[in-house]
Amino acid sequence: YLSDARVLALNSYENRVYQVGIEDETPLIAKFYRPDRWSDAAIREEHSFTFELAECEVPVVAPLVRDGETLFEHAGFRFALFPRRGGRAPEPGNxxxxxxxxxxxxxxxxxxxxxxxxxxxxxxxxxxxxxxxxxxxxxxxxxxxxxxxxxxxxxxxxxxxxxxxxxxxxxxxxxxxxxxxxxxxxxxxxxxxxxxxxxxxxxxxxxxxxxxxxxxxxxxxxxxxxxxxxxxxxxxxxxxxxxxxxxxxxxxxxxxxxxxxxxxxxxxxxxxxxxxxxxxxxxxxxxxxxxxxxxxxxxxxx
Missing domain, CATH: 1.10.510.10 (Transferase(Phosphotransferase) domain 1)
Known part of the structure; x- marks a missing residue:
């Protein structure tokens, strides 16, 4: 993916999450995981669960896969990429x-x-x-x-x-x-x-x-x-x-x-x-x- 340098920090405290503009494509969501919070195995298990749910047509936002991998690292920070899926919160009591x-x-x-x-x-x-x-x-x-x-x-x-x-x-x-x-x-x-x-x-x-x-x-x-x-x-x-x-x-x-x-x-x-x-x-x-x-x-x- 080639970023167009438009980066928007999203509201997240446990991790650092950004909307990243992609040239000629829909922006992606990049989630940088807090160091030492989860093991690699725990993160991959979370990702696997979302894929399992998606395969059963449960509407979830699963991470993107590249070369069979969903968890990546840059400069010591682990991250995953997700498609951008917006929406609004449910109406209270509806x-x-x-x-x-x-x-x-x-x-x-x-x-x-x-x-x-x-x-x-x-x-x-x-x-x-x-x-x-x-x-x-x-x-x-x-x-x-x-x-x-x-x-x-x-x-x-x-x-x-x-x-x-x-x-x-x-x-x-x-x-x-x-x-x-x-x-x-x-x-x-x-x-x-x-x-x-x-x-x-x-x-x-x-x-x-x-x-x-x-x-x-x-x-x-x-x-x-x-x-x-x-x-x-x-x-x-x-x-x-x-x-x-x-x-x-x-x-x-x-x-x-x-x-x-x-x-x-x-x-x-x-x-x-x-x-x-x-x-x-x-x-x-x-x-x-x-x-x-x-x-x-x-x-x-x-």
């Missing part, structure tokens, strides 16, 4: 769109359940929860005056999550892993999934709950539509609905730890200047206390 997304996720999970990942991290309480909390406590990010309150509520929640996951063993399959509205782009031809960076082994409901929005009754109606579409193509274990608030809790703790782990990257203090402020951690404590209350509520139903 039941027709959620039914369609449920169908596509059922197809995605039907493929994902065929075999496990060998090189990619699984979603577990140990890594998303306990290791994340250790990162926050060891890094002096939480103001001293708020540290006891945050540590107490987080440890209480993780104890509950350990018990919940132990009491509700569910099948782990290959997932998208970060299936929120920003990673589903809609065009006139329908939706497609992007950004499989966080693809991992985990319960199917992990790819469903982040599509929910609004109050409890709205979320129930949305989940009903998602599952109606999903079960056109794959079975869903209704016991997994007990894990929705647990998975939300893990995401909250893990996200704070992700910011902490990246704080040495100059892009992060510039983009998230509120991270180590008193107000931020007060809000996180309240958020986790609210999770305790939400976990005490009856789960959504299938």
């Amino acid at each position: 039941l027709d769109q959620l039914y369609r997304l449920g169908q596509l996720l059922g197809r995605l999970h039907a493929v994902g359940s065929l075999r496990p990942f060998a090189h990619r991290e699984a979603l577990q309480v140990s890594n998303f929860g306990h290791e994340s909390l250790a990162t926050l406590l060891d890094g002096n990010f939480i103001p001293r005056s708020l540290l006891p309150a945050y540590e107490s509520v987080a440890r209480d929640l993780l104890k509950r999550l350990d018990a919940l996951f132990a009491a509700n063993p569910v099948k782990a399959i290959r997932l998208h892993g970060d299936c929120h509205a920003g990673n589903v782009l809609w065009t006139d031809d329908g939706p497609h999934f992007v950004d499989f960076d966080d693809s991992r082994m985990g319960p199917a409901v992990q790819d469903l709950w982040m599509l929910l929005s609004g109050e409890r009754d709205e979320q129930q109606a949305q989940m009903t539509e998602i599952l109606a579409g999903y079960e056109d193509f794959a079975e869903f274990d209704p016991r997994e609905l007990h894990l929705v608030e647990a998975l939300r809790t893990l995401r909250l703790i893990h996200y704070a730890a992700w910011l902490a782990r990246r704080w040495d990257d100059p892009a992060f203090p510039a983009a998230f200047p509120w991270f180590n402020t008193q107000q931020y951690w007060q809000a996180r404590i309240l958020e986790l206390r609210e999770q305790i209350a939400l976990m005490d509520e009856a789960p959504l139903v299938a």
Whole structure:
């Protein structure tokens, strides 16, 4: 490919992603992977999963292949090239769109359940929860005056999550892993999934709950539509609905730890200047206390 020197940085913090103009052709997307974040084998496994999905006509954006390879290196930086596929986010709460997304996720999970990942991290309480909390406590990010309150509520929640996951063993399959509205782009031809960076082994409901929005009754109606579409193509274990608030809790703790782990990257203090402020951690404590209350509520139903 011959670039026309038009390069546009796209909104990405974990990696560096650019739209690169190509002479007389549609621009490409170049993703430069964060050093030491993934092994080569893990990245190639992610790429292979997207090809497997594409072969089964699941709408994903798979990397470009050259000489049988999808992962390249320049000046010590690993990168992959992708076709540019734009689109808009789904409309929050649109039941027709959620039914369609449920169908596509059922197809995605039907493929994902065929075999496990060998090189990619699984979603577990140990890594998303306990290791994340250790990162926050060891890094002096939480103001001293708020540290006891945050540590107490987080440890209480993780104890509950350990018990919940132990009491509700569910099948782990290959997932998208970060299936929120920003990673589903809609065009006139329908939706497609992007950004499989966080693809991992985990319960199917992990790819469903982040599509929910609004109050409890709205979320129930949305989940009903998602599952109606999903079960056109794959079975869903209704016991997994007990894990929705647990998975939300893990995401909250893990996200704070992700910011902490990246704080040495100059892009992060510039983009998230509120991270180590008193107000931020007060809000996180309240958020986790609210999770305790939400976990005490009856789960959504299938």
